[in-house]
Amino acid sequence: MTEHQLDARRMLCPMPVIRTQQKVEQLQPGDTVTITCTDPGALHDIPAWCRVNGHEILDMQQLDDEIIIGVRVGGG
């Protein structure tokens, strides 16, 4: 199990989702990735992408200008 970071700041959706997908494809089930974004659309899109593709949202934080989303890679 390894922890990873993804910087998706200044990207507009769906780019944060695409970058998340590309990152997750390189990881193993159980690995985690923390995504930092600025587009509020990511608050909806990344969880939706995780739901349809079998990954788990660990937490979501909305700070002043940044959104931080933790994802655990699923087994599917």
Next chain:
Amino acid sequence: MAQPRKAVALISGGLDSLLAARVIQQQGIHVEGINFYTGFCVEGHTHAIRKKDQAKPKRNNALWVAEQLGIKLHIVDIIEEYKDIVMNPKHGYGANLNPCLDCKVFMVRKAMEWIEAKDFDFIITGEVIGQRPMSQRKATMPVIAEESGAEDLLLRPLCAKNLAASKPEREGWVDREQLHGFSGRSRKPQMALATEFGFEEYAQPAGGCCFLTDAKYSDKLADLWQSRGTRRYELDDIMLLKVGRHLRPRPNFKIIVAREEGENKFLQGYRKQFTHLFPTSHLGPLVLIDGDAGAADLELASRIAARYSQGRDAERVDIEIHTLDGNSRTLQVEPMRSGDIPGDWYL
């Protein structure tokens, strides 16, 4: 027990692709979705930028459709490869700079590559004969199948009965009798099928999901190409065409004026790439200068910026100018009066 056949569905987020995928799912086929991101997709961007739109739901319709269907969705970045389609469409453009037929051929070809890599059996689209004037006509259906290389592995469940049987039908992977024979621009058959499937909510029916079908956007893209003497573009170029007021006061430069707080914030991210200016004596917009602007041009741009500031009726407005060489200075200018800005400056 034999593994079910596997199909990938091109999911735009609209009603037709939702229905096409469900029709095939109902025949026991394993369906996954694929959605291509060209950079011109309307989805999300302007909602994310403009403050006034931020209260609206920021749903990605393709993801929403995938959730309704209970299928996986693969979103594929085709921004770079897609440039050639936009710049050099073999079949030409539609009413605006929309290369719809080349676009469809390209997407089906990409889907073909995907199914070969993932060991899937065939491709589904939500195309309906006669639905779209350029890409969805009886004559173009075989063009898409042939030029994409998908040939008879391309199945259009909503209009299959109007077409020759595809391999999935001939081989009995799917039952042709349970497919449909929709044609024409009417949406009624799709809406009836949506009701039959229990889909009460769905995104705006086909079309309207690509900025290239928008006349104003296409005008701005054409201006960009003309001013640069080339059709090449980067993602930032096409993103900026979606934001702000674009005015070209002189052939050598144009200005992008933020219209509200959200756009101002978005354009701030481009300050290092563009000469830019903003009022300091009054509240007002950030303005990016795209092109090679001399001193007189910057003064003109400053007067336009002042016109869009809260100092529009003041005698003088202070404008801070930052040039790409890292220097900055302040100009005091008289705001242009709105009637003094020629209409043909607006792109």
